[in-house]
Amino acid sequence: MRFKTASSPHTTPVSSVNVIMRKVLMAMIPGTAATAYFFGWGVLINICLACVVAISSETLMLYLRKRPMKPYLSDNSALLTACLLAMALPQLAPWWLTVIAVSSAIILGKHLYGGLGFNPFNPAMVGYVIVIISFPKEMTQWVPPAVAGYSQLGFLETLQVIFAGSIPAGMSWDSITMATPLDTMKTQLGLELSINDIHQHKVYGPMFSSVSGVGWEWINGLFLAGGLWLAYKRIIDWRIPAGLLGMLFLLSNSFALYDYSSFTPPTFQLFSGGIMLAAFFIATDPVTASTTIRGRWIFGAGIGFFIFVIRTWGSYPDGIAFAVLLMNMTAPLLDYYTMPRTFGHHWSEFPGHHKKEPEE
């Protein structure tokens, strides 16, 4: 009897790219649901729009690059990029903003570098940075959380704002949008107000909770839960979020201890904005992160460092995208200098370690 030959191992796969991506998407559900609960229909509309644009861009690029459609369209990576990006965009962002952000992410950030696995930068963050630099005003169109007495738009009204750019009668942009707690905190601290003053403020006070911003503690808490599940399932490496959150905690705690009236406490830093989403879902993108154990600690800590620096002294209220892209640049170098010691070899043979003096 004759047989086909093949290379070992002769086993069935234990995991696959599309399953990994699907699990990451699943782990995003609780945090996303909380975001939709607090910030309304715009969240879901953005996600749907982003997914449609991502799949269309992916299809177009696969067609142009003459790559097989089925395996790449079913790998769920474009959907994940779309969802991450949609979560970072303001809920009332005009439709074209989402289209530009997502198509840039997929086309510029991913396919022009060679597609899945070859992009040096996190595609979602590339898309985000392109629109925050190009359209800073539209990127502020966040809505107030659906608690603390703020009014919210209905489904059709939201659609109207996003797709027609017209606001419902009797409303103004100022009444339907509002700066995020991070943004407000930064602006008001810049006006020499103390954190205590800001919390007591007539207009801005109600958007803050004892932890961070109203609603944001839930959103971050649920993304944290999803992220821990991913780490437990070994879909992501726990060292990157641990490094990121650890560094952010360390820095914010040190500065808050030094001056608690002008530096926000660690709880505020850790549960504001997209921190948990960034720590567990964005920074852990394996393609653009460091791959070694020590490299991942440094990679995560580096992102935490830059987030704190940009939030505290930079000109953007949140610095996640820039921090991630900066550390993406360092990943190859980190990988090189943090190689593990191969079994049976001496440390002195590896980059970044002292060479053993040749014996005379």
Next chain:
Amino acid sequence: MTRTTHQLWHFHGGLKLPGEKHQSTGTPIARTELPRQLVIPVHQHIGETGKVLVNIGDRVLKGQALTQPTAYVSAPVHAPTSGTVKDIAEYPAPHPSRLSTLCVVIEADGKDEWIQLESRADYKKMSPADLRNLVRHAGIVGLGGAAFPTSVKLNPGPGHQIKTLIINGAECEPYITCDDMLMRERADEVISGAEIISHALNTAHCLIAVENNKPEAIAALNTAISDAGVDYIDVVAIPTIYPTGGEKQLIKVLTNKEVPSDGLPADIGIVMQNVGTAAAIYRAVFHGQPLISRIVTVTGKGITQPQNMEVLIGTPMSALIEQACGYQENADRLIMGGPMMGFTMHCDSLPVTKGCNCLLVETADQHSDENNAMPCIRCGECARVCPVSLLPQQLYWHASSKNFDQVQDYNLFDCIECGCCAYVCPSHIPLVQYYRFAKTEIWNRERDQQKSDHARIRHDFRQARLDKEKREREERLRKKKDMLEKKKQAEAADKNETEEDPKKAAIAAALARVQDKKAKAADAPKNTDNLTAAQQKQVDEANKRRETE
């Protein structure tokens, strides 16, 4: 004898794999029918091929040597039964290259008539060198799969005191149970073999390592140890983690020592032998029997009745399959070895060799299609499971771009091809295939490099010889010329003496003055005088170059 609780360590990575062992351990080791014809590859081991001692038409006896080792790292093969040599020619043999190899074909006469066998139960009186020689001529090679000549491993060399002998009964690959069944049924042979090896190595301590998924084997070994009354052999149950049966991994688990990348276990005072090898040594010493059979696990979803059988070397694999009641309907891959490291064979008519521990038949649903690979997403799972702490994704990256210098910087040659990385890869990349490709490619280049180096050296030698000859010829010519010159001058002087002439004398005096002046001018310092040693060397080299060009 008393089972001490032995401290254990871990190696990096590894996998917990489904064992799939119970399929083939239900029945005792079966005997196989004597096949009508046996095909014995002359080369079944690592090392040099032996010299064939028989001719076509010769009658050979069971256990008679068919070849004779030609080098230190070499092992002979023996006739597995009595019969007639039918052919000595190239036949297909089980090897990943699928190339044919020189084989001795024996037609069995059915008498199974042994050569004169000599027992050396008094082996303790033998010197280690004599014992090694006995093992060498019994054709014993490592039966764990690598088939390295055992006699070489029994000679750690001067300056290497072996402190610990490790008998490897880990058998960490899924499906394979030949060592397990051997330990269960013939534990006394394994223990005797271990005693003989200890004697040959002059070692006072021996560990037998068995994965803790084989409690029956561990119990049998312990019974055999207490029956034999030896006190220096300990059975150690080790955690079932693939590839804990790898030599370097097992040493790490048992001793926390790392065998240096470019070294051997003997360098750190350890020798390791497989349990099957130990039993084969016992048979060679106590019964005089050379290695002519081995236990083979015939198993897998594609086999009707998985089992272990004692098989004569040279038996066609198809006979084993037949004895196991044939293939299942959807059998589509025939593997020699286990699912992780075994290699596939294109047909089942190949002979069983000394390194053949398992015939695994898989069905179509048991492996993935290699063509479905996705790009690497750098998830790092491969690095997490690599037992050698390599960075498999970097190796893949450089191997696939044929960047062979980089791939060696990442220590490609420390890869043991265990397959852990490919097993966990979510992109289903056949990683090990890339590493094998890179290794082969680098070996080929080194061979080419050696060839061209050799040619260059030969050319240089020839050039040097020609130059030397040229110089010598010139030297001879010059000497000849000088002699002629001297002769002429002498003749002229003779003439001058006889014919005195004032005019001529004046001319000669004037000539002498001019020459004197010239000589003085030549004595004046030049820029080539007073050179430092380094400058002089440069000048010499430049002159030399000029000469050779």
